[in-house]
Amino acid sequence: GDSVTQMEGPVTLSEEAFLTINCTYTATGYPSLFWYVQYPGEGLQLLLKATKADDKGSNKGFEATYRKETTSFHLEKGSVQVSDSAVYFCALRWKTSYDKVIFGPGTSLSVIP
Amino acid sequence: DTAVSQTPKYLVTQMGNDKSIKCEQNLGHDTMYWYKQDSKKFLKIMFSYNNKELIINETVPNRFSPKSPDKAHLNLHINSLELGDSAVYFCASSQDTGRTLAYGYTFGSGTRLTVV
Numbered sequence: 001g002d003s004v005t006q007m008e009g010p011v012t013l014s015e016e017a018f019l020t021i022n023c024t025y026t027a028t029g030y031p032s033l034f035w036y037v038q039y040p041g042e043g044l045q046l047l048l049k050a051t052k053a054d055d056k057g058s059n060k061g062f063e064a065t066y067r068k069e070t071t072s073f074h075l076e077k078g079s080v081q082v083s084d085s086a087v088y089f090c091a092l093r094w095k096t097s098y099d100k101v102i103f104g105p106g107t108s109l110s111v112i113p
Numbered sequence: 114d115t116a117v118s119q120t121p122k123y124l125v126t127q128m129g130n131d132k133s134i135k136c137e138q139n140l141g142h143d144t145m146y147w148y149k150q151d152s153k154k155f156l157k158i159m160f161s162y163n164n165k166e167l168i169i170n171e172t173v174p175n176r177f178s179p180k181s182p183d184k185a186h187l188n189l190h191i192n193s194l195e196l197g198d199s200a201v202y203f204c205a206s207s208q209d210t211g212r213t214l215a216y217g218y219t220f221g222s223g224t225r226l227t228v229v
Binding site: 031032034036038041042043044045046049051087089093094095098099101103105106108 | 154
């Protein structure tokens with residue numbers, strides 16, 4: 001069935017370290033891919049997206065590239081800050097008879113000074 | 114200016130009670146959703162409405178009943194609350210996908226429900 005797999009957390013990094021959060025998916029059809037971020041006590045916010053193969057989404061220093069051949073959408077940031085501490089969700093959206101979205105289980109990131 | 118607003122933000126209630134959570138969006142979106150987030154942050158879709166019409170009704174107890182009086186509002190009523198209903202409930206909205214899947218969701222800030 002359709003699914004999203006993310007690397008398990010929690011991930012703990014020092015400030016200015018390089019971040020990668022892996023996301024792979026299985027889906028029928030041709031989905032759009034998204035990363036959402038949830039800061040403590042808040043709702044999810046759309047971080048970035050990509051709608052077709054080889055598209056790169058980017059926002060706030062985060063990037064992810066839609067890799068159809070490996071069915072992946074890994075999130076990267078070159079230098080994390082304490083303020084990036086949050087839970088990150090990979091998601092895919094596609095349409096069959098109706099609109100379908102699946103969220104990954106989330107990866108918790110803690111950045112320490 | 115809040116795009117998707119939920120009330121209340123916190124709700125503490127006793128087992129067996131009936132409660133409602135309200136959601137409103139001012140984005141002009143056609144589709145609204147209710148999600149349940151458990152203590153491990155896992156998100157589960159509960160319901161989806163498109164222009165006041167129920168689209169998705171996942172396997173949730175029939176004690177949960179959504180109501181959409183208009184496309185800007187989607188409320189969630191819960192009867193006979195149980196301990197296992199304790200979670201954070203998120204409302205979200207989205208532009209109708211139509212031919213494109215490019216739209217993301219806009220989430221509310223959540224309602225933390227605690228059943229004691």
